[in-house]
Amino acid sequence: GDSVTQMEGPVTLSEEAFLTINCTYTATGYPSLFWYVQYPGEGLQLLLKATKADDKGSNKGFEATYRKETTSFHLEKGSVQVSDSAVYFCALSDRNGGYNKLIFGAGTRLAVHP
Amino acid sequence: DTAVSQTPKYLVTQMGNDKSIKCEQNLGHDTMYWYKQDSKKFLKIMFSYNNKELIINETVPNRFSPKSPDKAHLNLHINSLELGDSAVYFCASSPLRTGGPYEQYFGPGTRLTVT
Numbered sequence: 001g002d003s004v005t006q007m008e009g010p011v012t013l014s015e016e017a018f019l020t021i022n023c024t025y026t027a028t029g030y031p032s033l034f035w036y037v038q039y040p041g042e043g044l045q046l047l048l049k050a051t052k053a054d055d056k057g058s059n060k061g062f063e064a065t066y067r068k069e070t071t072s073f074h075l076e077k078g079s080v081q082v083s084d085s086a087v088y089f090c091a092l093s094d095r096n097g098g099y100n101k102l103i104f105g106a107g108t109r110l111a112v113h114p
Numbered sequence: 115d116t117a118v119s120q121t122p123k124y125l126v127t128q129m130g131n132d133k134s135i136k137c138e139q140n141l142g143h144d145t146m147y148w149y150k151q152d153s154k155k156f157l158k159i160m161f162s163y164n165n166k167e168l169i170i171n172e173t174v175p176n177r178f179s180p181k182s183p184d185k186a187h188l189n190l191h192i193n194s195l196e197l198g199d200s201a202v203y204f205c206a207s208s209p210l211r212t213g214g215p216y217e218q219y220f221g222p223g224t225r226l227t228v229t
Contacts, residue, residue: 032216038155043118043204044220087155093216100208100216101147101170104157 002027002094006105009087013112019077021108023064023090026071031092033057033066033073034102038087047075047088080112117141118221120205126227127195135190135224137205144210145169146188147218148180151202163188164210195228202226 007022025033035047035057048057053068064075073090090105118139127133139146147170148160162170163182177193192199205221 034217036220043222044157044206046217046219049217089157100145100218101159101162102149102157102206102218103159107155107157109155 002031002092002103004090004092004103004105006088006090006108008106009109011108011110013080013110015082015112015114016079017112019075019080019084019110021075021088021090021110023073023075023105024071025073025090025092027092027094031094032100033064034091034093035062035064035073035075036089036091036104038089038107040086044089080110082112082114085110085112118205118207118219120203120221120224122224123222124225124227126229128229129195129197131195132191132193133195133226134192135203135205135226137188137190137221139186139205139207139219139221141207141209141219143207143219144185145208146182146185147206147208148188148190149204149206149220151204151223153201157204161188161190192226195226197228200226200228 032051034049036044037047048059050057050066056065062077087107089107091102093100145164147162151157161180166182179191182188202223206218208218
């Protein structure tokens with residue numbers, strides 16, 4: 001079945017460092033891809049999305065490009081802030097008979113220090 | 115205005131009890147979901163309803179029974195609670211449309227602790 005693999009955390013960075021969180025997927029069709037963020041004690045928020053190959057999703061300085069040839073959707077940010085500390089989830093949308101369910105990676109915890 | 119809301123936020127109960135979690139969305143979406151997040155933060159879908167009809171039912175013990183009185187509400191009832199049911203339960207909703215991108219909007223979660 002479809003699956004998502006994320007790099008294990010925690011990822012610990014200093015403020016203003018460059019961030020990459022790797023995400024690869026396996027899917028039988030052409031899924032949509034997402035990054036969600038979960039701040040401590042909160043629910044999941046959609047960070048960015050991409051629906052087809054070579055699409056680039058971006059939001060709040062974060063970017064990810066849908067790479068079909070490498071089945072990847074890596075999350076990047078040029079300069080992280082302490083407020084970016086959270087758990088980041090890569091997910092794909094499995095269109096099960098026309099309806100969708102999200103299949104999540106295991107999550108990557110990011111800790112940013114001043 | 116809260117888009118997807120859940121009650122209660124915290125639920126502590128004893129083994130063997132029956133409890134319910136409520137979810138409401140005011141986004142006008144057709145589809146709602148329940149996800150379970152375990153202690154290691156792993157998220158897995160449990161159920162999905164579209165316009166009050168069950169469309170996704172993953173391998174979940176039949177002690178868990180979702181109920182959708184209308185398309186804005188999806189409740190989760192759990193019978194005979196077990197220690198392993200302790201988790202955070204998230205409700206989500208999404209519009210139903212062809213093409214995509216099928217993003218889902220999540221509620222704040224309900225932390226269930228079974229003692």
